[in-house]
Each structure stands twice: as C-alpha cells, then as structure tokens.
Amino acid sequence: MSRRLASFFNGRPRLQAGALLAGPIGWLVIGYLGSLAVLLIAAFWTVDPLSGEVIQGFSLENFETLFDEPVYRDIVGRTVLIAAAVTLTDAVLAFPVAFYMAKLASRRGKAILVVAVLLPLWSSYLVKVYAWRTMLSADGVLNWALEPFGLHGPGFGETAVWLVMSYLWLPYMVLPIYAGLERIPDSLISASEDLGASPLTTFRRVILPLVFPAVVAGSIFTFSLTLGDYITPRLVSNTQFIGNAVFNNIVNNLPFASALALVPIVVMVAYLLVARRLGAFEHV
Amino acid sequence: MLLLAGCGGDNDSGGEELTELGKGEGQVNLISWAGYVEPEWSKPFEKKTGCKVNNKVAGTSDEMVQLMRSGQYDGVSASGNATARLVDGGDVDPVNVDLVPNYKTIFDDLKDQPYNTFDGVHYGIPHGRGANLLMWNSDDVSPAPTSWDVMLDPEVASKYKGKISAYDDPIYIADAAVYLKTHQPDLGIEDPYELNEEQFEAAVNLLKEQQPLVGEYWSDAAKQISAFAGGDSTVGTTWQYQYFALQEEGEPVAASPASQGFLPKEGATGWSDTWMLSSEAAHPNCMYMWMDWIVEPKVNAQVAEYFGEAPAQSLSCDETAEADFCAKYHADNPGFWKRVYYWQTPLADCGNGSSNCKDYNDWVQAWTSIKG
Numbered sequence: 001m002s003r004r005l006a007s008f009f010n011g012r013p014r015l016q017a018g019a020l021l022a023g024p025i026g027w028l029v030i031g032y033l034g035s036l037a038v039l040l041i042a043a044f045w046t047v048d049p050l051s052g053e054v055i056q057g058f059s060l061e062n063f064e065t066l067f068d069e070p071v072y073r074d075i076v077g078r079t080v081l082i083a084a085a086v087t088l089t090d091a092v093l094a095f096p097v098a099f100y101m102a103k104l105a106s107r108r109g110k111a112i113l114v115v116a117v118l119l120p121l122w123s124s125y126l127v128k129v130y131a132w133r134t135m136l137s138a139d140g141v142l143n144w145a146l147e148p149f150g151l152h153g154p155g156f157g158e159t160a161v162w163l164v165m166s167y168l169w170l171p172y173m174v175l176p177i178y179a180g181l182e183r184i185p186d187s188l189i190s191a192s193e194d195l196g197a198s199p200l201t202t203f204r205r206v207i208l209p210l211v212f213p214a215v216v217a218g219s220i221f222t223f224s225l226t227l228g229d230y231i232t233p234r235l236v237s238n239t240q241f242i243g244n245a246v247f248n249n250i251v252n253n254l255p256f257a258s259a260l261a262l263v264p265i266v267v268m269v270a271y272l273l274v275a276r277r278l279g280a281f282e283h284v
Numbered sequence: 285m286l287l288l289a290g291c292g293g294d295n296d297s298g299g300e301e302l303t304e305l306g307k308g309e310g311q312v313n314l315i316s317w318a319g320y321v322e323p324e325w326s327k328p329f330e331k332k333t334g335c336k337v338n339n340k341v342a343g344t345s346d347e348m349v350q351l352m353r354s355g356q357y358d359g360v361s362a363s364g365n366a367t368a369r370l371v372d373g374g375d376v377d378p379v380n381v382d383l384v385p386n387y388k389t390i391f392d393d394l395k396d397q398p399y400n401t402f403d404g405v406h407y408g409i410p411h412g413r414g415a416n417l418l419m420w421n422s423d424d425v426s427p428a429p430t431s432w433d434v435m436l437d438p439e440v441a442s443k444y445k446g447k448i449s450a451y452d453d454p455i456y457i458a459d460a461a462v463y464l465k466t467h468q469p470d471l472g473i474e475d476p477y478e479l480n481e482e483q484f485e486a487a488v489n490l491l492k493e494q495q496p497l498v499g500e501y502w503s504d505a506a507k508q509i510s511a512f513a514g515g516d517s518t519v520g521t522t523w524q525y526q527y528f529a530l531q532e533e534g535e536p537v538a539a540s541p542a543s544q545g546f547l548p549k550e551g552a553t554g555w556s557d558t559w560m561l562s563s564e565a566a567h568p569n570c571m572y573m574w575m576d577w578i579v580e581p582k583v584n585a586q587v588a589e590y591f592g593e594a595p596a597q598s599l600s601c602d603e604t605a606e607a608d609f610c611a612k613y614h615a616d617n618p619g620f621w622k623r624v625y626y627w628q629t630p631l632a633d634c635g636n637g638s639s640n641c642k643d644y645n646d647w648v649q650a651w652t653s654i655k656g
Contacts, residue, residue, distance in 0.1 A: 047645065053373075071653040137514030155446070156500060156516065234452075238501050240655050248454075248652055251346035252645050 036265075043262055045255040054254060062259035072245065076263055079241045082162055083226035087173075087219045089166040094173035094218065101174075102181035103189075117174045125168070129235050132164045136236060160236040165226050172221035180214025181207070216280035223271060227264045301380045305572055311336040312570035315351050315360040317557065318343075319591040320411070325583045333577075335570035343504065344453065345627075352376070358565040359574065361411055363555045364399030365455050368629035369644065371402050376560040378405045383572050386579040389599050393618050398635075399628050400558040408558035409575040410596040412588050414613070415547065415554035415624045416451065416459065419527050420519040421512065422538040430540070432463045432548050434519050438493045445497045449508055449520025452501035454644070454651035455627055458553050459521060460487040460494075462625055466550040476553065477628040478635055484642040484650070491654045501655065505529075512537060521552075524613055525592030546614060551623035588613070 009016050046059045066072050101113045120128065133156075135141050142153035154160055184207065192202040230243025242263055249257040275281070312335045314321055321339040330336055340357065342348045345366040352360050352375045362370060370376045381387040387409060394400075394410040401407065420429060425444070433440045435448050436459075450456060461476035464486055471483050479487060499517050502508035505526050511517040512530050522539075530537045540546050559575045561568065577583055581599035588595035589604055594615035601610035614620040634641040642650075 065649075069649075069653065071656060074656060075652075133510065134514065137510070137516050139513075139515040234503070235507065238495075238498060238655060240652065245652055248648055251350045252648050 039258050039261055042255050043259040045258075047253050047255060062256045065256065066259055066263070072260070075240050075242060075245050076267075078158070078239065079227060079243075079264075080267060082158065082165070082241075083223050085162050086165045086169065086226045087222045089162070090170050090173040090222045091177075091215055091219060093166070093170060094177050095215075098174050098177035098181055101178050103186070114178075117171050117178075120167075121171055126231070128168060129164060129232050132160070132167065133235050136160050136163075157237045158239050161233050161239055164232050164236055165229065168232070169222040169225050172225065173215075173218035176214045176218040176221070177211060180211040180217075184210050212278075213280050216275045216278070220268075220272070220275070224264075224268055227267060301378045302383060302568060302572065303380060305383050306569045308333050308335045308570045308573060309567035310334060310570070311338060312359070312567045312574050313338045313340070313357045314574065315340050315342050315348055315357050317341070317361055317363075317591070320361050320557075320578075320587060322587075322590060324590070325577070325586050329574065329577045329583075333570065333573045335567065335573060337574070345455075349373075349375070352562060355562070355564040357562055358567045358571040359559055359561050361557050362408070362560050363557050363627050364397075365555075365627040365629050365644075367399045367407065367558055367560065368402070368631060370560060371407055372631075374563055376407055377563045377565070379408050379561050379572075379575065381406050381409070384409055384576045384579070386576050386581070386584075386597060389581075390579060390596050391598050391616070391618075393621055394556060394596050397556065397626070399556065399626060408560040409579055411557040411559055411578060412584070412591070412593040412596050413554060413556040413621070413624075413626070414524050414593040415620070416521050416552050417524060417527055417539045417546070418519070418548045418552070419512075419522040419530075419537055419539045421517075422536045424518040428538060428541075429519070430544055430549055432459070432550055432552075433467075435521065436460060436463045436490055436494055437467075438497070441494065441497050444519050446499045447516070447518040448494070448498045448500075449511055449517035449522070450494065450498050450501050451521050452503040454647040455553070456521075457484075457487050457491060457647055457650065457654075458625065458627070458630075460490045462553060463550050464490065475628075475635070476625050477630050478641050479630070480634065480638075480640055481642070484646070488650045488654060495654055495656060509533075523592070528592060528612075545623060546620060547623050551625065554621075554624035554626050556626045585609075588615070 009019070043062055044058050044060070046055045046057065046061050047053070048055055097113070097117070101110055101117075105113055136153055136156060137143075138155065140153070146153055154163065188206055188210075189202060192206045193199075197205065228243055230241050230247055233239045233241045233244060242260060246257045246260045249260065314337065316339055318341045321337060321341075326337040326339070340351060342351055342360075345363050348360050348362055349366050349369050351357060352370055353373065360366075360370070360376075390410055394413065396406075397410075400410060418429065418432060418435070420434070422428070424447070425434070434444065435441055435450065441448060451459070457479075458476040461473055461479055461483065464471055464483070465473040465476065468486065471486055473479065473483050500507075500511050502511065502520070505523065508517070508520065508522060508526050509529055512520075512526070513533060513535055527537060527539050540548055559578060561571050561575070565571055578587065579597045581597050582603045584595045584597035585600035585603035585605075588600060589606060589609055592613075594613040595601070595604075595610070598616065601616055604610060606612070610616050630642060630644045630647050632641055632643040633639045
C-alpha cells in the first residue's frame with residue numbers, strides 16, 4: 001500500500017506539495033480566516049435592547065457608535081500611540097544588543113546571550129506583569145531605589161503600561177534583528193570602511209538598509225502584541241486599551257465587541273501597507 | 285419524572301420543574317466563583333452521591349452568563365447582577381425547593397428576593413452573601429470616615445487623589461447611586477439598580493468626577509490586597525475577604541465600626557449568590573444534590589469561611605471553625621443586611637410600571653466612558 005502510494009506520488013511534485021499542505025492550509029482557511037469572517041459579519045449585527053438577543057441583520061449602528069462616541073476614539077488613539085512608543089523603544093533597545101550578539105560576541109558569548117534573551121519567555125506572562133506591578137508600586141523597589149536621589153517612580157498609569165510592554169516584547173524585537181544582522185557578511189562592513197566611510201555612514205548606508213526588513217519584522221510583533229493586549233493595562237494602570245473595551249462588551253453586546261475587534265485588524269493592515277511602502281519586504 | 289410547572293419570567297424555554305429526585309447521573313458540571321468549589325467539600329460530595337464534580341471558575345458575572353449560554357454546564361453560582369439576565373435569556377430553569385431539604389433553614393431574609401425569585405417562582409438556592417465595605421488605611425486616613433464621601437465627594441476625596449480604590453465593573457455605578465440617594469434626595473432614587481435617565485446621568489457624572497482621583501480600579505481581590513499592602517491605595521470599596529486578609533497580614537486597615545452598623549451612613553452595595561440550574565442541564569439530579577450539599581450546615585460553614593462571606597444556612601453558625609465567624613460577617617444580623625443593596629441586573633423595566641430605566645447594556649457603555 002505504502003509502496004503504491006509512493007509510486008503514485010513519484011514524479012508528481014505538485015501533488016506532493018498539495019498533499020503536504022492540505023492540512024495546514026485547510027486549518028488556516030477554515031479555522032483562522034473562517035473565524036475572522038464570522039467576526040466581520042457579526043460586527044454588522046445588533047443586539048435587541050429588551051431581550052438582549054443578537055439580531056442577525058445588516059446595520060451600521062455599531063460603527064456609528066464607534067465613530068460618534070469620543071471615548072472610543074480616545075481608546076483607539078491611546079492604544080495605537082502606546083503600541084508605537086513600545087515598538088520604537090524596543091527597536092532602540094534591541095539594536096545594540098542584537099548587534100553585539102551578531103558581530104562582536106564570541107561563539108560562547110553569543111550562545112549565552114541568545115539564552116538570556118529567550119529566558120524571560122520561559123516564565124508566565126502573568127508572573128512577569130505582577131512582578132512589575134510590585135516593583136512599580138508606591139512602596140516598591142523602584143521608589144526605594146530612586147528615593148535617595150529625590151526622585152519618584154512613574155507609579156501605575158500609562159507610563160507603567162509602556163514600560164511593562166516594552167519589557168515584555170523586547171525578545172520579539174531582538175531575535176529578528178539578530179537574525180538579520182547575522183546575514184550581513186562582515187566583508188561588506190570591511191569594504192565600507194576600506195572605501196573610507198565613517199562608522200556612522202557604514203551604519204546608515206550599509207547596515208541599516210540591509211537590516212531594515214528585520215526591524216520591520218520585529219516591529220510587527222511588538223506593535224501587534226501591544227495592540228491586542230488587555231491584561232497589562234488592567235494590572236498596572238486604569239487605562240483602557242481596545243482589548244479592554246472588547247472585553248467589557250463581549251457578553252452583553254457581542255456585535256459591538258466584534259466591531260471593536262476589527263479596529264486592530266484595520267490598524268495592522270494599514271501598518272503592513274506602510275511597511276511595504278517603506279520597502280520592508282523587498283529583501284526578504 | 286417531569287411535570288410542567290408555572291412558567292416564570294418571559295422566557296419561552298425552561299419552566300419545567302423536577303418533582304422527584306432521581307438517581308445521580310455520575311457527574312455534574314459547575315460554574316463558580318473562585319473558592320466556592322474546593323476539594324475539601326466537593327470530594328466528600330462525590331463520595332456520597334457518586335456525582336463527579338467538574339468545576340469551571342469564572343472571574344466576573346459577565347463571564348458566568350457567557351459560559352452558561354454555551355449550554356455545557358449544569359449550574360452556576362450566580363450573583364444578583366447575573367440572575368435576571370439568565371432567567372430572561374431562558375438559560376436557567378426554576379428550582380423546586382422541596383427537593384432541597386436544607387433550603388428550609390436558610391436565613392429568611394435571603395428567600396424570595398427579587399434576584400432569586402421571579403414572579404413567585406424560585407430560580408435557585410441562596411449560597412452566601414457579602415457587603416461592599418468602605419476600607420481605609422488608618423495611618424493615612426483620619427479622622428475615620430463615616431460616609432462614602434471620602435471616595436465620591438470630589439472635595440473630600442481630592443485629599444486622597446491617586447490613592448482611591450474603586451471596583452472595576454459597570455455595577456459600581458450603583459455605588460454612586462446609593463451615595464446620591466442620601467445626598468441628592470431630589471433625584472428620587474429608590475433602587476440603585478433601577479435608574480432613569482436623569483438619575484443614571486447623575487451617578488455617571490459623579491463617577492466621571494471621581495475618575496481622575498482613582499488610583500486603581502480593582503477587579504480581583506488579590507490585586508486590591510497588593511495595592512493596599514504596597515501603599516498604592518489608602519481608601520476604597522472592598523469585600524470583607526480583603527479586609528480580613530489585610531488585617532491578618534498586619535496592615536493598618538480599618539472599616540466602619542459597630543457604632544455605625546459596620547457600614548458608611550449611606551448603606552452599601554453587596555452581593556448575594558444563588559446556585560442556579562441550567563435549562564440545558566445534562567445532569568439535573570446531580571445538580572439538585574449539589575445545591576442541597578452546598579447549603580448543608582457544615583459544608584456551607586466551610587465554604588463561607590474559606591471564601592470569606594456570610595453563610596446562607598442559619599445552622600452553619602454553629603458549625604464554623606472560628607467561633608465568632610457569623611458575628612464577624614454579620615450573617616445572623618438582619619439589621620446589617622437591611623442597609624445592603626444586593627447586586628441586581630439593571631433592566632429597562634423599572635419595576636414600578638414604567639420601562640424607561642437604563643438597562644445593563646447602557647451601564648456597560650457608560651462604564652467604558654467613565655474610565656475613559
């Protein structure tokens with residue numbers, strides 16, 4: 001039987017690939033895109049105010065609320081802004097680390113650094129956020145350390161969200177940049193130096209353009225992970241993210257929650273289009 | 285044997301009430317608050333009845349409603365802000381209290397309440413109750429407050445700016461309504477869960493004024509305990525559980541004393557939980573056995589002490605490990621509970637004939653805009 005199957009597939013590369021990919025692609029289309037489609041459709045439904053039952057018709061009511069209520073504009077604006085700030089922070093922090101790992105560290109040092117970057121991912125998300133909560137609290141270690149200098153920690157709030165998220169998602173920025181830098185041959189950097197470029201020019205004209213797709217890849221992680229989070233804002237601030245607003249509505253008004261959930265998708269699509277414009281996917 | 289009994293509420297499904305208990309079905313699937321179903325009393329139940337207990341812990345009333353609507357569970361320990369929604373949605377069936385022998389000795393002021401009995405039909409078995417207390421750090425807050433104004437009157441509360449701890453749920457709007465009931469009598473608030481446009485707006489505006497002063501909105505007990513222990517909150521609304529837990533940790537927390545009836549002068553909101561039976565229960569007999577078990581004097585005492593709330597079973601007060609537990613939690617003090625407004629689901633129907641009250645969906649929307 002297996003022999004016959006093997007001879008059937010022999011010399012038919014398209015069929016081979018098709019059989020291999022049928023499972024994953026089927027899952028992707030049905031499980032992933034299917035649920036997205038349901039989400040999109042549900043966003044146009046409404047809830048009967050008296051019975052609380054979902055009315056499956058077409059209505060733009062949810063989107064009208066979304067645009068008319070200033071609170072949702074605030075929430076979306078805030079979420080996107082903090083996601084951008086986290087991404088920028090992580091890119092700035094990750095680059096030197098990744099550069100050292102890829103170009104300067106010894107073989108051993110490299111291995112140790114990769115493990116060190118990955119290590120935080122081994123512990124639970126909640127434990128990490130709660131640890132930050134303890135550190136940032138009024139009687140926490142941060143205030144204790146800053147007190148001798150007459151300074152004060154940020155306390156709970158949007159700054160705390162930015163700090164904690166930047167910490168949480170940093171590995172997702174370091175690793176792609178590290179991989180991107182690894183792929184740049186050292187000879188290119190030497191050549192640039194030999195041709196008289198200053199280190200800054202080498203960075204600007206040689207390294208950055210080559211590693212840019214990797215930075216964008218990392219930024220997609222940090223940006224989308226921040227955009228979708230709702231537990232960190234709950235634990236270290238009173239701020240509401242898009243996710244919190246979705247959470248608030250999910251039981252009583254599923255259609256409105258669906259409409260809200262479309263916002264991060266739209267933002268991400270726009271983000272990816274801009275990234276493509278910037279040439280992020282050209283060298284991949 | 286099934287018999288059709290009076291249909292409660294305006295739902296179309298359900299309405300059937302068991303008249304006789306059959307054999308257990310071998311298992312029961314529960315949704316509960318954390319701490320309500322623990323091995324200490326669920327294992328003996330399994331042994332006694334042969335019903336294996338599968339428990340799903342839910343974090344909020346909203347989550348409980350959502351899980352119940354999945355139809356995969358036999359019962360739920362619903363708070364008053366979920367019960368009407370479940371009854372209206374046809375998610376739960378009436379409960380024949382004659383099949384729950386321990387129901388007889390449950391505290392009278394927990395029976396036939398608007399959150400567990402609809403149109404005279406019982407929809408569940410009371411489990412336990414608690415009040416939302418005013419708690420403060422006695423090192424930072426003096427003189428000792430006697431009113432919710434330390435949290436809600438912008439002038440008084442601004443003294444504790446950034447240190448106020450409020451409950452993170454749309455139902456917290458009712459706390460503002462309780463406050464306004466005393467302080468703005470011309471609004472004519474009767475029931476803090478039945479608010480018309482004007483009353484609702486006043487409550488929401490009060491909370492919007494409070495928002496910049498709030499240090500933290502808490503939703504789980506652990507979060508609030510850490511905020512009080514870490515000095516991030518100095519005054520807030522709390523459950524008895526956090527208050528006693530912080531006291532045990534040696535934190536200098538205080539709550540309204542006996543001379544004020546243990547509550548601020550306006551009274552307070554609170555909760556009373558009810559075990560309800562799913563209309564799609566696959567194991568109704570086991571669920572009935574569970575509902576009787578959980579209010580068995582010894583078990584109900586165990587649960588109440590484990591969770592930190594007043595037991596529903598009057599006979600439990602002789603069974604508690606801590607001798608003065610019932611006194612501490614005011615379980616047998618009806619005067620205390622008269623000043624507690626138990627959580628209820630806000631409905632458009634005001635209960636007095638008019639139907640212009642703000643429903644729960646409005647409360648959710650308003651809550652989002654309060655937090656900004």
